[in-house]
Amino acid sequence: MSLTNRVCLFFLAALGIILAIYSLVFYSITSEHVRSRFDDELSGVLKSLIAAAEVEETEVKWQPLEHSIDFGVHDEFGAVHWAVIGDDGVIVERSRAIDQEFMLRVAGLTSFTSIPPGPDVETDVAAEATVSDGWAMMSRQVSAPRPVRLLRELDEFDQLKVVVGRSTVPRDAILFRLMLLVTLLPLLAWSIAALLGQWMVRTALRPVAAMADQAQAISGTDFDSRLTHTHSGDELAELATAFNRLLGRQQEAFDQQRRFAGEAAHELRTPLTVLLGQIDVTLRRPRSDTEYQSTLSILRSKTHTLQEIVESLLFLARSDRDSSTPALRCFELQPWLESQRAMWPVEARGDDVQLEIALPDHASVRATPALLARVVDNLVGNAVKYSQPGTPIIVRALQENDETLIQVVDSGTGISADEVSKLFDPFFRSSEARRRGIAGTGLGLAIASRIATTLGGNLECVSTLGSGSCFTLRLPRSQPVSIEESCSMN
Template sequence: MKNLSLKQKLTILYTVLMTVNICAVLAVLFSLSNREILSSVQNRLRESVTGAFDDIDWEDGRLDFDSDILELENGVYLSVYDMDGALLYGKIPYGFDQSMDFRDGQVRRQKTGSVEYYVLDMSYAPEENVNLMVRGTISITDAEESFRITLRLALICLPLLVVLTAVLGYFMTRRTLRPVAHITETVLAIREEEDLSRRIGLGEGRDEIYRLASTFDSLLGQIEDSMKREKQFTSDVSHELRTPLSVILMQCDALLARDGLSGEVREEITVIQRKADSLSRMISQLLLLSRADQGREKVTMEILDFTGLSQMAAAEMEGIAAAKGIRLETAISPDIMVRGDETLLIRLWLNLLQNAVTYGKEGGCIHMGLWEDEDMVTGYVEDDGIGISARDLPHIWERFYRADSSRSNNGSSQNNNDSSQDNNSSSGLGLSMVQWIISVHKGTIQAVSEPGRGSRFTFRIPKEKKS
């Protein structure tokens, strides 16, 4: 039952309940009908026997019988006996035991072979000294046969009735649960599209499903307002932090330009400058993502030589990788054209390459590739570094997500969101920005990794056909 849908469960429950009710009603009806049939047979028997009195006359010292006694009216056999048990007139069923004694006014059952009869004896005196016994006999078996035919017909029709009940129950349940399916589809669409502005919108209604939909819409409205406030707060904070960071960087430049600074002081100022510069880049990325969330980030789409952009990004990162003893190998196909934003596509490569350099193995190698097929352009960056654990891999696209083991220099898991060029720190925004850039270009990206053996990021975006 756990694997069945609610619609199927309700249909089964409805069918079982209806079937039980139908069987119970039929059992009661047939029980009452059987009694009614037997009572009706006895009434017919009494009417026929008492009616036979009118067909017996006493004329000129002898009995005169009407031929109507010989007719099987209502299936009743009528026979007239004297008080000694001798048959005077009438008709009896074939094979009926005539030795049965007489009991005035009593309806009795008598079975002869496979046939069962009702027998009624009633005394009648056409004259003062003439006493007769009129016996009526009617077959119970014949009367019950029609009942059994009806019962068999009902048993034949019962499966059809059950099937009809199941079909009607299914359509009724499906119609009743249609709003639930609409709620589920809408919630799934909201999750996939990440569009909190959508609503279920079932309309007016008083039942539980409509109230549930209204509650969902109200909850979505609150979540949307909360997300808007959070995005606005992030944007405002990023704006406010840029000014003091700019001042810090300017003061660091001014201090480093002075003569007479000791080596220790100059080194400390350089550390401050490097950290402030890293923080400034992180805030720039955060501000860009915040504007993208609010739909305010301007994206300029144009036809670009993606091969050239990729080679430029590789050349820029080659020196940074070499400083860590990492070799950068490229396999970039020529003349690949795409429609995209030049700045964002360069940032895409730089973020992926910087991530690989930061968590690559010293003395190791980074592979960068780009090629095209019929409709898509495929690019990848692969390193042989510390890798990402299976537990952390689903979360690498989340902003500020930091794998616990990556926070230490001796960790075995890759920090998954680093776009900073400061190898000793990470902003946790790099891969979030990569994912957003890919979505803007209507592409897909996936990551595969194995701890201790490195990671591979592969993206696909639509290509632009050469004119």
């Protein structure tokens, strides 16, 4: 099922349920009001007629000529028919516009409820109501407390029964029209909402179909294409913008991978060419043992270079998901730096390297010593390589906020501002390094940056061309530990 149909189905189902509940509630309340009004009017007529009867001690009086009136003639429910029944079931008076159906029902209500005479007897019997065959009937009986069976006047009776009735056909017609109203109008509204809703959803999602077609048309190696969209600022525009950014990142990664492969091939070609050249020259004629040893030494050196390049490439090619989390442990940084100083690749410039410690007592870091040593060795080696002998190289350790910093500062050639952002890319070498012919593969800082990220920190560089550079390794600060605790962790 398409997204358009799912959205429409959901909202139409919700709208249908709401309309159905509204119709049921509206019909129930309105129909109850109509029925109540119908019954109240009928009961009101009955009470009015009962009030016209004069109940005395020995008789009930009714003046026929004074009460020849009609009720509800102009009412929407129709006229209310009534009849007053006297002793022996004789109709004393009735409404002028009488209905034969009403009279047939009155004929069945001429009997009286037997009431024994006495001083405490009720003179008024509760009203009775019946609804059958399209008519609603109400009757009520009034009796004299102590009737005396003597000759009476025409308007005097022992008891009277007042019967009122009304056809339920007009009321039922009103309820039927109400039922049609609460059924057809919601259906019409639901149908209009279905048509308009489907049109609006299709219109709103049309850009999604267009973006899907554009995305399918983009080939696996075509990262220059982008999705076209309107700058409406809605969610679809955000989706297209996010997808275009994804394509941009994919293009950047693809270009970086292509450069990586090309530069790796270039770096591997140089030592391989030297190896093949040395082998070919050696095989041209017989050589002495000394010459063979010299050639093998050259081959060993170049093979070692190849091994370093391949290991570096494997380290950089390994994704973060593939790489396992190194074993981290806490150790004091100051004694560790002092012990590592003897292993720094400073060659003949040991006096130029200065170690400055600005750490509190027992300041520690949580890291892998071997990986941390590789980063610091690389930074110190670069400082030695790109600075003049006799210029200071400062290795500084300090704490800043919640981080522990290891800085390597030199006064060497420096790096231009536009090249600093590319400094940690694999195989990148500054233009000054290439101009001066300084040996290197451009992989050391890339590896150092990856290790810093693995240890939970980051590697930064601030450099000025011709004035030197400052590399800062930032690591999360660990709680100070004592020497005994540090040894137990080791």
